[in-house]
Amino acid sequence: MTNTQVTLVQIDNYGPWTVTPEPRREADLQTMQSRLYADISQFVGNRDGYTFFTRFDNMIAVTNGLTMADHELLQESVGNRYPVTLSLGVATGTSPVQALSDATTVVQDAGSAQDEDRRECLEGRTIDDPHRTDDDVxxxxxxxxxxxxxxxxxLNAFDSFIQIEQGYAELMRHMRHAHDSLSFFVGGDxxxxxxxDLESDDYEEAIGHVETAVDVELQVGVGRGSSAHDAGFAAxxxxxxxxxxxxxxELA
Ligand SMILES: Nc1nc2c(ncn2[C@@H]2O[C@H](COP(=O)(O)OP(=O)(O)OP(=O)(O)O)[C@@H](O)[C@H]2O)c(=O)[nH]1
Known part of the structure:
Protein backbone atom coordinates (compact mmCIF):
# COMPACT_ATOMS: atom_id res chain seq x y z
CA MET A 1 0.00 0.00 0.00
CA THR A 2 1.29 3.48 -0.81
CA ASN A 3 2.56 5.74 1.94
CA THR A 4 3.53 8.99 0.29
CA GLN A 5 5.55 11.58 2.18
CA VAL A 6 4.72 15.02 0.89
CA THR A 7 6.42 18.32 1.74
CA LEU A 8 4.81 21.70 1.13
CA VAL A 9 7.51 24.33 0.54
CA GLN A 10 6.27 27.88 1.06
CA ILE A 11 8.38 31.01 0.66
CA ASP A 12 7.90 33.15 3.78
CA ASN A 13 6.19 36.50 3.35
CA TYR A 14 7.02 36.50 -0.38
CA GLY A 15 4.19 38.73 -1.63
CA PRO A 16 5.25 41.76 0.45
CA TRP A 17 8.93 41.11 -0.41
CA THR A 18 8.20 41.35 -4.15
CA VAL A 19 6.94 44.93 -3.71
CA THR A 20 9.19 46.24 -0.89
CA PRO A 21 10.32 48.99 -0.91
CA GLU A 22 8.79 49.17 -4.39
CA PRO A 23 7.89 46.56 -7.02
CA ARG A 24 10.96 44.57 -8.04
CA ARG A 25 11.90 43.95 -11.67
CA GLU A 26 9.91 40.98 -12.97
CA ALA A 27 12.87 39.36 -14.71
CA ASP A 28 14.75 39.37 -11.40
CA LEU A 29 11.84 37.68 -9.62
CA GLN A 30 11.58 35.05 -12.37
CA THR A 31 15.31 34.40 -12.17
CA MET A 32 15.32 34.10 -8.39
CA GLN A 33 12.26 31.80 -8.38
CA SER A 34 13.66 29.45 -11.00
CA ARG A 35 17.10 29.29 -9.32
CA LEU A 36 15.47 28.55 -5.99
CA TYR A 37 13.41 25.81 -7.62
CA ALA A 38 16.52 24.37 -9.28
CA ASP A 39 18.37 24.31 -5.95
CA ILE A 40 15.51 22.65 -4.07
CA SER A 41 15.03 20.14 -6.89
CA GLN A 42 18.73 19.26 -6.73
CA PHE A 43 18.81 18.99 -2.93
CA VAL A 44 15.69 16.81 -2.79
CA GLY A 45 16.66 14.91 -5.97
CA ASN A 46 20.06 13.97 -4.54
CA ARG A 47 18.10 12.23 -1.78
CA ASP A 48 15.81 10.50 -4.34
CA GLY A 49 12.85 12.85 -3.93
CA TYR A 50 11.00 14.86 -6.57
CA THR A 51 10.15 18.56 -6.36
CA PHE A 52 7.50 20.23 -8.51
CA PHE A 53 7.61 23.99 -9.12
CA THR A 54 3.81 24.30 -8.95
CA ARG A 55 3.30 28.06 -8.24
CA PHE A 56 6.97 28.78 -7.43
CA ASP A 57 6.03 30.60 -4.21
CA ASN A 58 4.49 27.30 -3.10
CA MET A 59 6.26 24.14 -4.27
CA ILE A 60 5.33 20.53 -3.61
CA ALA A 61 7.84 17.74 -3.06
CA VAL A 62 7.60 13.97 -2.66
CA THR A 63 10.17 13.40 0.06
CA ASN A 64 10.09 9.71 1.03
CA GLY A 65 13.60 9.03 2.38
CA LEU A 66 14.24 12.58 3.61
CA THR A 67 14.40 13.09 7.37
CA MET A 68 13.42 16.15 9.40
CA ALA A 69 17.17 16.89 9.67
CA ASP A 70 17.36 16.95 5.86
CA HIS A 71 14.49 19.44 5.80
CA GLU A 72 16.26 21.62 8.38
CA LEU A 73 19.45 21.59 6.32
CA LEU A 74 17.49 22.70 3.24
CA GLN A 75 16.03 25.63 5.19
CA GLU A 76 19.44 26.61 6.56
CA SER A 77 21.15 26.39 3.18
CA VAL A 78 18.46 28.43 1.39
CA GLY A 79 18.36 30.96 4.24
CA ASN A 80 22.12 31.45 3.93
CA ARG A 81 22.08 31.96 0.17
CA TYR A 82 18.78 33.59 -0.83
CA PRO A 83 17.02 36.83 0.11
CA VAL A 84 14.00 34.75 1.18
CA THR A 85 13.38 31.92 3.68
CA LEU A 86 11.28 28.76 3.48
CA SER A 87 8.64 27.23 5.70
CA LEU A 88 8.09 23.51 5.32
CA GLY A 89 5.17 21.23 6.21
CA VAL A 90 5.63 17.47 6.00
CA ALA A 91 2.93 14.80 6.13
CA THR A 92 2.40 11.20 5.07
CA GLY A 93 -0.50 9.02 4.05
CA THR A 94 -2.02 6.48 1.67
CA SER A 95 -3.65 9.31 -0.26
CA PRO A 96 -1.24 11.90 -1.73
CA VAL A 97 -4.06 14.48 -1.73
CA GLN A 98 -4.69 13.92 1.98
CA ALA A 99 -0.96 14.01 2.79
CA LEU A 100 -0.60 17.33 0.97
CA SER A 101 -3.68 18.65 2.69
CA ASP A 102 -2.20 17.73 6.09
CA ALA A 103 1.17 19.25 5.14
CA THR A 104 -0.65 22.45 4.18
CA THR A 105 -2.63 22.57 7.42
CA VAL A 106 0.48 22.42 9.63
CA VAL A 107 2.02 25.34 7.73
CA GLN A 108 -1.22 27.34 7.81
CA ASP A 109 -1.53 26.68 11.55
CA ALA A 110 1.97 28.11 12.08
CA GLY A 111 0.89 31.42 10.53
CA SER A 112 -0.16 33.18 7.35
CA ALA A 113 1.99 33.04 4.20
CA GLN A 114 2.17 36.82 4.68
CA ASP A 115 2.87 36.90 8.40
CA GLU A 116 6.15 38.75 9.06
CA ASP A 117 6.72 36.71 12.20
CA ARG A 118 6.35 33.27 10.61
CA ARG A 119 9.79 32.35 9.33
CA GLU A 120 11.41 28.99 8.65
CA CYS A 121 8.78 26.96 10.41
CA LEU A 122 9.22 23.21 10.09
CA GLU A 123 6.18 21.18 11.02
CA GLY A 124 4.90 17.64 10.64
CA ARG A 125 6.50 14.22 10.53
CA THR A 126 8.34 11.83 8.22
CA ILE A 127 8.22 8.05 7.74
CA ASP A 128 10.90 6.37 9.87
CA ASP A 129 13.32 4.15 7.98
CA PRO A 130 12.12 0.80 9.40
CA HIS A 131 8.60 1.55 8.16
CA ARG A 132 9.58 2.25 4.57
CA THR A 133 8.54 -0.31 1.89
CA ASP A 134 9.12 -0.84 -1.82
CA ASP A 135 5.64 0.29 -2.77
CA ASP A 136 5.36 3.47 -0.70
CA VAL A 137 5.30 5.65 -3.81
CA LEU A 155 0.74 24.42 -34.97
CA ASN A 156 2.40 27.66 -33.97
CA ALA A 157 4.21 27.37 -30.66
CA PHE A 158 1.50 29.16 -28.69
CA ASP A 159 -1.36 27.04 -30.02
CA SER A 160 0.65 23.89 -29.22
CA PHE A 161 1.08 25.23 -25.71
CA ILE A 162 -2.69 25.77 -25.38
CA GLN A 163 -3.42 22.18 -26.46
CA ILE A 164 -0.88 20.72 -24.02
CA GLU A 165 -2.15 22.94 -21.19
CA GLN A 166 -5.76 21.90 -21.90
CA GLY A 167 -4.79 18.25 -21.59
CA TYR A 168 -2.91 18.99 -18.36
CA ALA A 169 -5.74 21.03 -16.84
CA GLU A 170 -8.31 18.32 -17.52
CA LEU A 171 -6.01 15.52 -16.30
CA MET A 172 -5.00 17.32 -13.09
CA ARG A 173 -8.60 18.07 -12.11
CA HIS A 174 -9.80 14.57 -12.94
CA MET A 175 -6.91 12.80 -11.15
CA ARG A 176 -7.40 14.99 -8.09
CA HIS A 177 -11.16 14.48 -7.77
CA ALA A 178 -11.66 10.96 -9.16
CA HIS A 179 -8.39 9.31 -8.10
CA ASP A 180 -6.94 11.25 -5.12
CA SER A 181 -3.77 12.01 -7.09
CA LEU A 182 -1.52 15.05 -7.56
CA SER A 183 -0.53 15.94 -11.14
CA PHE A 184 2.33 18.23 -12.13
CA PHE A 185 3.37 19.53 -15.54
CA VAL A 186 7.10 18.89 -15.92
CA GLY A 187 7.80 20.33 -19.37
CA GLY A 188 7.25 19.46 -23.02
CA ASP A 189 4.10 17.33 -23.10
CA ASP A 197 -2.83 2.47 -5.18
CA LEU A 198 -4.43 2.70 -8.61
CA GLU A 199 -4.96 -0.08 -11.16
CA SER A 200 -4.75 -0.22 -14.95
CA ASP A 201 -8.50 0.39 -15.23
CA ASP A 202 -8.17 3.69 -13.37
CA TYR A 203 -5.54 4.93 -15.81
CA GLU A 204 -7.57 3.73 -18.84
CA GLU A 205 -10.54 5.61 -17.42
CA ALA A 206 -8.54 8.81 -16.90
CA ILE A 207 -7.09 8.71 -20.41
CA GLY A 208 -10.59 8.16 -21.85
CA HIS A 209 -11.93 11.06 -19.80
CA VAL A 210 -9.30 13.51 -21.07
CA GLU A 211 -9.75 12.41 -24.67
CA THR A 212 -13.53 12.87 -24.47
CA ALA A 213 -13.32 16.19 -22.66
CA VAL A 214 -10.57 18.01 -24.58
CA ASP A 215 -9.56 15.68 -27.45
CA VAL A 216 -5.99 15.21 -26.21
CA GLU A 217 -4.64 11.65 -26.46
CA LEU A 218 -2.44 10.46 -23.58
CA GLN A 219 -0.32 7.44 -22.77
CA VAL A 220 1.05 6.54 -19.33
CA GLY A 221 3.78 4.49 -17.69
CA VAL A 222 3.37 3.62 -14.02
CA GLY A 223 6.00 2.62 -11.46
CA ARG A 224 6.29 1.91 -7.77
CA GLY A 225 9.20 2.27 -5.40
CA SER A 226 10.39 3.26 -1.96
CA SER A 227 11.16 6.77 -3.23
CA ALA A 228 9.92 9.15 -5.91
CA HIS A 229 13.05 8.45 -7.95
CA ASP A 230 12.60 4.67 -7.84
CA ALA A 231 8.91 4.86 -8.72
CA GLY A 232 9.42 7.59 -11.32
CA PHE A 233 12.31 5.79 -12.99
CA ALA A 234 10.23 2.61 -13.33
CA ALA A 235 7.41 4.76 -14.75
CA GLU A 250 1.90 0.16 -18.92
CA LEU A 251 2.45 -0.79 -15.30
CA ALA A 252 6.07 -1.62 -14.43
N1 LIG B 1 10.39 16.41 -17.93
C1 LIG B 1 10.38 15.51 -18.91
N2 LIG B 1 10.12 15.91 -20.16
C2 LIG B 1 10.13 14.99 -21.14
C3 LIG B 1 10.42 13.61 -20.88
N3 LIG B 1 10.32 12.94 -22.06
C4 LIG B 1 9.99 13.85 -23.00
N4 LIG B 1 9.87 15.10 -22.44
C5 LIG B 1 9.44 16.34 -23.11
O1 LIG B 1 8.42 16.01 -24.06
C6 LIG B 1 8.75 16.58 -25.32
C7 LIG B 1 8.20 15.68 -26.41
O2 LIG B 1 8.91 14.46 -26.43
P1 LIG B 1 8.18 13.05 -26.57
O3 LIG B 1 7.10 12.95 -25.58
O4 LIG B 1 9.21 11.98 -26.59
O5 LIG B 1 7.60 13.19 -28.08
P2 LIG B 1 6.20 12.84 -28.72
O6 LIG B 1 6.17 13.55 -30.03
O7 LIG B 1 5.06 13.09 -27.78
O8 LIG B 1 6.33 11.30 -29.04
P3 LIG B 1 5.74 10.04 -28.22
O9 LIG B 1 5.92 10.32 -26.77
O10 LIG B 1 6.60 8.91 -28.69
O11 LIG B 1 4.31 9.88 -28.60
C8 LIG B 1 10.24 16.76 -25.29
O12 LIG B 1 10.62 17.85 -26.09
C9 LIG B 1 10.52 17.08 -23.84
O13 LIG B 1 10.30 18.47 -23.60
C10 LIG B 1 10.69 13.23 -19.53
O14 LIG B 1 10.94 12.05 -19.19
N5 LIG B 1 10.66 14.21 -18.59
Missing part, protein backbone atom coordinates in the same frame (compact mmCIF):
# COMPACT_ATOMS: atom_id res chain seq x y z
CA UNK A 138 3.31 5.18 -7.02
CA UNK A 139 4.18 7.52 -9.88
CA UNK A 140 2.41 7.76 -13.23
CA UNK A 141 4.29 9.47 -16.05
CA UNK A 142 1.84 10.69 -18.71
CA UNK A 143 2.64 12.12 -22.08
CA UNK A 144 0.71 13.21 -25.15
CA UNK A 145 0.78 10.65 -27.94
CA UNK A 146 2.86 12.03 -30.80
CA UNK A 147 2.84 15.59 -29.50
CA UNK A 148 5.61 16.41 -31.96
CA UNK A 149 3.66 15.24 -35.02
CA UNK A 150 0.27 16.49 -33.87
CA UNK A 151 1.23 19.82 -32.32
CA UNK A 152 4.89 20.86 -32.18
CA UNK A 153 5.59 20.44 -35.91
CA UNK A 154 2.08 21.50 -37.01
CA UNK A 190 4.84 15.46 -19.87
CA UNK A 191 2.82 15.28 -16.66
CA UNK A 192 3.99 13.38 -13.58
CA UNK A 193 1.23 12.18 -11.27
CA UNK A 194 1.70 11.08 -7.66
CA UNK A 195 -0.94 8.41 -7.03
CA UNK A 196 -2.36 6.18 -4.32
CA UNK A 236 9.75 6.22 -17.38
CA UNK A 237 10.76 2.73 -18.48
CA UNK A 238 7.10 1.68 -18.63
CA UNK A 239 6.33 4.74 -20.77
CA UNK A 240 9.07 3.67 -23.17
CA UNK A 241 7.15 0.40 -23.59
CA UNK A 242 4.02 2.42 -24.52
CA UNK A 243 6.04 4.38 -27.08
CA UNK A 244 7.52 1.20 -28.56
CA UNK A 245 4.38 -0.97 -28.53
CA UNK A 246 1.66 1.65 -29.02
CA UNK A 247 -0.08 0.65 -25.77
CA UNK A 248 -1.78 3.37 -23.72
CA UNK A 249 -1.13 2.08 -20.18
Missing amino acids: QIAHFDVVDATGQYTDE NVIVVCP KHALEVCRADGTRV
Whole structure:
Protein backbone atom coordinates (compact mmCIF):
# COMPACT_ATOMS: atom_id res chain seq x y z
CA MET A 1 0.00 0.00 0.00
CA THR A 2 1.29 3.48 -0.81
CA ASN A 3 2.56 5.74 1.94
CA THR A 4 3.53 8.99 0.29
CA GLN A 5 5.55 11.58 2.18
CA VAL A 6 4.72 15.02 0.89
CA THR A 7 6.42 18.32 1.74
CA LEU A 8 4.81 21.70 1.13
CA VAL A 9 7.51 24.33 0.54
CA GLN A 10 6.27 27.88 1.06
CA ILE A 11 8.38 31.01 0.66
CA ASP A 12 7.90 33.15 3.78
CA ASN A 13 6.19 36.50 3.35
CA TYR A 14 7.02 36.50 -0.38
CA GLY A 15 4.19 38.73 -1.63
CA PRO A 16 5.25 41.76 0.45
CA TRP A 17 8.93 41.11 -0.41
CA THR A 18 8.20 41.35 -4.15
CA VAL A 19 6.94 44.93 -3.71
CA THR A 20 9.19 46.24 -0.89
CA PRO A 21 10.32 48.99 -0.91
CA GLU A 22 8.79 49.17 -4.39
CA PRO A 23 7.89 46.56 -7.02
CA ARG A 24 10.96 44.57 -8.04
CA ARG A 25 11.90 43.95 -11.67
CA GLU A 26 9.91 40.98 -12.97
CA ALA A 27 12.87 39.36 -14.71
CA ASP A 28 14.75 39.37 -11.40
CA LEU A 29 11.84 37.68 -9.62
CA GLN A 30 11.58 35.05 -12.37
CA THR A 31 15.31 34.40 -12.17
CA MET A 32 15.32 34.10 -8.39
CA GLN A 33 12.26 31.80 -8.38
CA SER A 34 13.66 29.45 -11.00
CA ARG A 35 17.10 29.29 -9.32
CA LEU A 36 15.47 28.55 -5.99
CA TYR A 37 13.41 25.81 -7.62
CA ALA A 38 16.52 24.37 -9.28
CA ASP A 39 18.37 24.31 -5.95
CA ILE A 40 15.51 22.65 -4.07
CA SER A 41 15.03 20.14 -6.89
CA GLN A 42 18.73 19.26 -6.73
CA PHE A 43 18.81 18.99 -2.93
CA VAL A 44 15.69 16.81 -2.79
CA GLY A 45 16.66 14.91 -5.97
CA ASN A 46 20.06 13.97 -4.54
CA ARG A 47 18.10 12.23 -1.78
CA ASP A 48 15.81 10.50 -4.34
CA GLY A 49 12.85 12.85 -3.93
CA TYR A 50 11.00 14.86 -6.57
CA THR A 51 10.15 18.56 -6.36
CA PHE A 52 7.50 20.23 -8.51
CA PHE A 53 7.61 23.99 -9.12
CA THR A 54 3.81 24.30 -8.95
CA ARG A 55 3.30 28.06 -8.24
CA PHE A 56 6.97 28.78 -7.43
CA ASP A 57 6.03 30.60 -4.21
CA ASN A 58 4.49 27.30 -3.10
CA MET A 59 6.26 24.14 -4.27
CA ILE A 60 5.33 20.53 -3.61
CA ALA A 61 7.84 17.74 -3.06
CA VAL A 62 7.60 13.97 -2.66
CA THR A 63 10.17 13.40 0.06
CA ASN A 64 10.09 9.71 1.03
CA GLY A 65 13.60 9.03 2.38
CA LEU A 66 14.24 12.58 3.61
CA THR A 67 14.40 13.09 7.37
CA MET A 68 13.42 16.15 9.40
CA ALA A 69 17.17 16.89 9.67
CA ASP A 70 17.36 16.95 5.86
CA HIS A 71 14.49 19.44 5.80
CA GLU A 72 16.26 21.62 8.38
CA LEU A 73 19.45 21.59 6.32
CA LEU A 74 17.49 22.70 3.24
CA GLN A 75 16.03 25.63 5.19
CA GLU A 76 19.44 26.61 6.56
CA SER A 77 21.15 26.39 3.18
CA VAL A 78 18.46 28.43 1.39
CA GLY A 79 18.36 30.96 4.24
CA ASN A 80 22.12 31.45 3.93
CA ARG A 81 22.08 31.96 0.17
CA TYR A 82 18.78 33.59 -0.83
CA PRO A 83 17.02 36.83 0.11
CA VAL A 84 14.00 34.75 1.18
CA THR A 85 13.38 31.92 3.68
CA LEU A 86 11.28 28.76 3.48
CA SER A 87 8.64 27.23 5.70
CA LEU A 88 8.09 23.51 5.32
CA GLY A 89 5.17 21.23 6.21
CA VAL A 90 5.63 17.47 6.00
CA ALA A 91 2.93 14.80 6.13
CA THR A 92 2.40 11.20 5.07
CA GLY A 93 -0.50 9.02 4.05
CA THR A 94 -2.02 6.48 1.67
CA SER A 95 -3.65 9.31 -0.26
CA PRO A 96 -1.24 11.90 -1.73
CA VAL A 97 -4.06 14.48 -1.73
CA GLN A 98 -4.69 13.92 1.98
CA ALA A 99 -0.96 14.01 2.79
CA LEU A 100 -0.60 17.33 0.97
CA SER A 101 -3.68 18.65 2.69
CA ASP A 102 -2.20 17.73 6.09
CA ALA A 103 1.17 19.25 5.14
CA THR A 104 -0.65 22.45 4.18
CA THR A 105 -2.63 22.57 7.42
CA VAL A 106 0.48 22.42 9.63
CA VAL A 107 2.02 25.34 7.73
CA GLN A 108 -1.22 27.34 7.81
CA ASP A 109 -1.53 26.68 11.55
CA ALA A 110 1.97 28.11 12.08
CA GLY A 111 0.89 31.42 10.53
CA SER A 112 -0.16 33.18 7.35
CA ALA A 113 1.99 33.04 4.20
CA GLN A 114 2.17 36.82 4.68
CA ASP A 115 2.87 36.90 8.40
CA GLU A 116 6.15 38.75 9.06
CA ASP A 117 6.72 36.71 12.20
CA ARG A 118 6.35 33.27 10.61
CA ARG A 119 9.79 32.35 9.33
CA GLU A 120 11.41 28.99 8.65
CA CYS A 121 8.78 26.96 10.41
CA LEU A 122 9.22 23.21 10.09
CA GLU A 123 6.18 21.18 11.02
CA GLY A 124 4.90 17.64 10.64
CA ARG A 125 6.50 14.22 10.53
CA THR A 126 8.34 11.83 8.22
CA ILE A 127 8.22 8.05 7.74
CA ASP A 128 10.90 6.37 9.87
CA ASP A 129 13.32 4.15 7.98
CA PRO A 130 12.12 0.80 9.40
CA HIS A 131 8.60 1.55 8.16
CA ARG A 132 9.58 2.25 4.57
CA THR A 133 8.54 -0.31 1.89
CA ASP A 134 9.12 -0.84 -1.82
CA ASP A 135 5.64 0.29 -2.77
CA ASP A 136 5.36 3.47 -0.70
CA VAL A 137 5.30 5.65 -3.81
CA GLN A 138 3.31 5.18 -7.02
CA ILE A 139 4.18 7.52 -9.88
CA ALA A 140 2.41 7.76 -13.23
CA HIS A 141 4.29 9.47 -16.05
CA PHE A 142 1.84 10.69 -18.71
CA ASP A 143 2.64 12.12 -22.08
CA VAL A 144 0.71 13.21 -25.15
CA VAL A 145 0.78 10.65 -27.94
CA ASP A 146 2.86 12.03 -30.80
CA ALA A 147 2.84 15.59 -29.50
CA THR A 148 5.61 16.41 -31.96
CA GLY A 149 3.66 15.24 -35.02
CA GLN A 150 0.27 16.49 -33.87
CA TYR A 151 1.23 19.82 -32.32
CA THR A 152 4.89 20.86 -32.18
CA ASP A 153 5.59 20.44 -35.91
CA GLU A 154 2.08 21.50 -37.01
CA LEU A 155 0.74 24.42 -34.97
CA ASN A 156 2.40 27.66 -33.97
CA ALA A 157 4.21 27.37 -30.66
CA PHE A 158 1.50 29.16 -28.69
CA ASP A 159 -1.36 27.04 -30.02
CA SER A 160 0.65 23.89 -29.22
CA PHE A 161 1.08 25.23 -25.71
CA ILE A 162 -2.69 25.77 -25.38
CA GLN A 163 -3.42 22.18 -26.46
CA ILE A 164 -0.88 20.72 -24.02
CA GLU A 165 -2.15 22.94 -21.19
CA GLN A 166 -5.76 21.90 -21.90
CA GLY A 167 -4.79 18.25 -21.59
CA TYR A 168 -2.91 18.99 -18.36
CA ALA A 169 -5.74 21.03 -16.84
CA GLU A 170 -8.31 18.32 -17.52
CA LEU A 171 -6.01 15.52 -16.30
CA MET A 172 -5.00 17.32 -13.09
CA ARG A 173 -8.60 18.07 -12.11
CA HIS A 174 -9.80 14.57 -12.94
CA MET A 175 -6.91 12.80 -11.15
CA ARG A 176 -7.40 14.99 -8.09
CA HIS A 177 -11.16 14.48 -7.77
CA ALA A 178 -11.66 10.96 -9.16
CA HIS A 179 -8.39 9.31 -8.10
CA ASP A 180 -6.94 11.25 -5.12
CA SER A 181 -3.77 12.01 -7.09
CA LEU A 182 -1.52 15.05 -7.56
CA SER A 183 -0.53 15.94 -11.14
CA PHE A 184 2.33 18.23 -12.13
CA PHE A 185 3.37 19.53 -15.54
CA VAL A 186 7.10 18.89 -15.92
CA GLY A 187 7.80 20.33 -19.37
CA GLY A 188 7.25 19.46 -23.02
CA ASP A 189 4.10 17.33 -23.10
CA ASN A 190 4.84 15.46 -19.87
CA VAL A 191 2.82 15.28 -16.66
CA ILE A 192 3.99 13.38 -13.58
CA VAL A 193 1.23 12.18 -11.27
CA VAL A 194 1.70 11.08 -7.66
CA CYS A 195 -0.94 8.41 -7.03
CA PRO A 196 -2.36 6.18 -4.32
CA ASP A 197 -2.83 2.47 -5.18
CA LEU A 198 -4.43 2.70 -8.61
CA GLU A 199 -4.96 -0.08 -11.16
CA SER A 200 -4.75 -0.22 -14.95
CA ASP A 201 -8.50 0.39 -15.23
CA ASP A 202 -8.17 3.69 -13.37
CA TYR A 203 -5.54 4.93 -15.81
CA GLU A 204 -7.57 3.73 -18.84
CA GLU A 205 -10.54 5.61 -17.42
CA ALA A 206 -8.54 8.81 -16.90
CA ILE A 207 -7.09 8.71 -20.41
CA GLY A 208 -10.59 8.16 -21.85
CA HIS A 209 -11.93 11.06 -19.80
CA VAL A 210 -9.30 13.51 -21.07
CA GLU A 211 -9.75 12.41 -24.67
CA THR A 212 -13.53 12.87 -24.47
CA ALA A 213 -13.32 16.19 -22.66
CA VAL A 214 -10.57 18.01 -24.58
CA ASP A 215 -9.56 15.68 -27.45
CA VAL A 216 -5.99 15.21 -26.21
CA GLU A 217 -4.64 11.65 -26.46
CA LEU A 218 -2.44 10.46 -23.58
CA GLN A 219 -0.32 7.44 -22.77
CA VAL A 220 1.05 6.54 -19.33
CA GLY A 221 3.78 4.49 -17.69
CA VAL A 222 3.37 3.62 -14.02
CA GLY A 223 6.00 2.62 -11.46
CA ARG A 224 6.29 1.91 -7.77
CA GLY A 225 9.20 2.27 -5.40
CA SER A 226 10.39 3.26 -1.96
CA SER A 227 11.16 6.77 -3.23
CA ALA A 228 9.92 9.15 -5.91
CA HIS A 229 13.05 8.45 -7.95
CA ASP A 230 12.60 4.67 -7.84
CA ALA A 231 8.91 4.86 -8.72
CA GLY A 232 9.42 7.59 -11.32
CA PHE A 233 12.31 5.79 -12.99
CA ALA A 234 10.23 2.61 -13.33
CA ALA A 235 7.41 4.76 -14.75
CA LYS A 236 9.75 6.22 -17.38
CA HIS A 237 10.76 2.73 -18.48
CA ALA A 238 7.10 1.68 -18.63
CA LEU A 239 6.33 4.74 -20.77
CA GLU A 240 9.07 3.67 -23.17
CA VAL A 241 7.15 0.40 -23.59
CA CYS A 242 4.02 2.42 -24.52
CA ARG A 243 6.04 4.38 -27.08
CA ALA A 244 7.52 1.20 -28.56
CA ASP A 245 4.38 -0.97 -28.53
CA GLY A 246 1.66 1.65 -29.02
CA THR A 247 -0.08 0.65 -25.77
CA ARG A 248 -1.78 3.37 -23.72
CA VAL A 249 -1.13 2.08 -20.18
CA GLU A 250 1.90 0.16 -18.92
CA LEU A 251 2.45 -0.79 -15.30
CA ALA A 252 6.07 -1.62 -14.43
N1 LIG B 1 10.39 16.41 -17.93
C1 LIG B 1 10.38 15.51 -18.91
N2 LIG B 1 10.12 15.91 -20.16
C2 LIG B 1 10.13 14.99 -21.14
C3 LIG B 1 10.42 13.61 -20.88
N3 LIG B 1 10.32 12.94 -22.06
C4 LIG B 1 9.99 13.85 -23.00
N4 LIG B 1 9.87 15.10 -22.44
C5 LIG B 1 9.44 16.34 -23.11
O1 LIG B 1 8.42 16.01 -24.06
C6 LIG B 1 8.75 16.58 -25.32
C7 LIG B 1 8.20 15.68 -26.41
O2 LIG B 1 8.91 14.46 -26.43
P1 LIG B 1 8.18 13.05 -26.57
O3 LIG B 1 7.10 12.95 -25.58
O4 LIG B 1 9.21 11.98 -26.59
O5 LIG B 1 7.60 13.19 -28.08
P2 LIG B 1 6.20 12.84 -28.72
O6 LIG B 1 6.17 13.55 -30.03
O7 LIG B 1 5.06 13.09 -27.78
O8 LIG B 1 6.33 11.30 -29.04
P3 LIG B 1 5.74 10.04 -28.22
O9 LIG B 1 5.92 10.32 -26.77
O10 LIG B 1 6.60 8.91 -28.69
O11 LIG B 1 4.31 9.88 -28.60
C8 LIG B 1 10.24 16.76 -25.29
O12 LIG B 1 10.62 17.85 -26.09
C9 LIG B 1 10.52 17.08 -23.84
O13 LIG B 1 10.30 18.47 -23.60
C10 LIG B 1 10.69 13.23 -19.53
O14 LIG B 1 10.94 12.05 -19.19
N5 LIG B 1 10.66 14.21 -18.59
